[in-house]
Amino acid sequence: MADLTELMKNEVFMAFASYATIVLSKMMFMSTATAFYRLTRKVFANPEDCSSFGKGENAKKYLRTDERVERVRRAHLNDLENIVPFLGIGLLYSLSGPDLSTAILHFRLFVGARIYHTIAYLTPLPQPNRGLAFFLGYGVTLSMAYRLLKSRLYL
């Protein structure tokens, strides 16, 4: 147990743990947003989901796609595609002994960029708001990957 207590004393690792938890919680919020739009707009993907609204043919009209729901789902998928590399690369980067302030700058920029990306996607804000948010988060992850591979490559 002693070693784990040590791990949680490591400031970079603790900062990573905090920011990763925040950005994952934000991603989980997308599920709630999808459920909210599905229920308020009565748009479902599965027959069993709308059986309380009607039976048989009457229920089938709820099995459709809706631009608002699809938009939330695209934002959710984009989150997954970007947060998974951040988690993997960020965890390894945190353990590679980076400078604390540099590491925190990376984490803050990434989390801020992803939150702004979600706002820009769901509002929606005109481009290039969403595009810039996407590329900021993308660049931060690549920067961590670059530092990791440069200092610790072992193939």
Place this chain on the structure above:
Amino acid sequence: MADLTELMKNEVFMAFASYATIVLSKMMFMSTATAFYRLTRKVFANPEDCSSFGKGENAKKYLRTDERVERVRRAHLNDLENIVPFLGIGLLYSLSGPDLSTAILHFRLFVGARIYHTIAYLTPLPQPNRGLAFFLGYGVTLSMAYRLLKSRLYL
């Protein structure tokens, strides 16, 4: 190496490793289920996948969507959306020194909820079976995130 041996002596971390491996293996099973339905129902997304069934126009009829295949794909995507936060938050939670029995309760509830979610999605069972399974897994992950941020927030 000594420190890693220590890490694997940590009971919470070992329990997390076991449950995470089980739930990830379950998620991988979804790929096999998709392949099974695609092959038995002859429903493909790529022209090169069905070239053995026919050439030219004859092959195009297999490039379609099928409700059964789409259902497995939705279940798979829902797994991804929920298991990724569990992996990230659960790993950090395991390292934050929680009570062993509390931690194991979290892991068991999550893995049970996701397995039941898959059964409810693929059978399909009437709602609210799938909905309750989803919210149970969701709540377990949020509970770990809450404990993690409460005890270790470092921004």
Place this chain on the structure above:
Amino acid sequence: MADLTELMKNEVFMAFASYATIVLSKMMFMSTATAFYRLTRKVFANPEDCSSFGKGENAKKYLRTDERVERVRRAHLNDLENIVPFLGIGLLYSLSGPDLSTAILHFRLFVGARIYHTIAYLTPLPQPNRGLAFFLGYGVTLSMAYRLLKSRLYL
């Protein structure tokens, strides 16, 4: 901090860190490929993305799906579905004290299989190129999961 320095001295863990970073960077490249095809083929999912190409009805013609873009998106989703289990299981496997050369063989086969999978999907190469690449990566992850559960099961 001492323990983390130890962690980065562990050769299996360092090898995992390197291969995980490479395969995640490859996955991130898929976002760039999607953006490239969307821009060169003028195929968009959101009205705000193509507002610079025209206004009102004129812009709507760019809101469509394109086989080339959908192909990249399927390859990206397949990456996510397979790289997430590799990251989770591979991290825990690396910490379970495996033999160095066995571990590196696993990592190399997985990364090679996923890179070949992407080439086979985007070219596209005739089947079973993509299928074999998929099953090789799948089998490598299952092999790590099996070794992990066999030696360290703790439920």
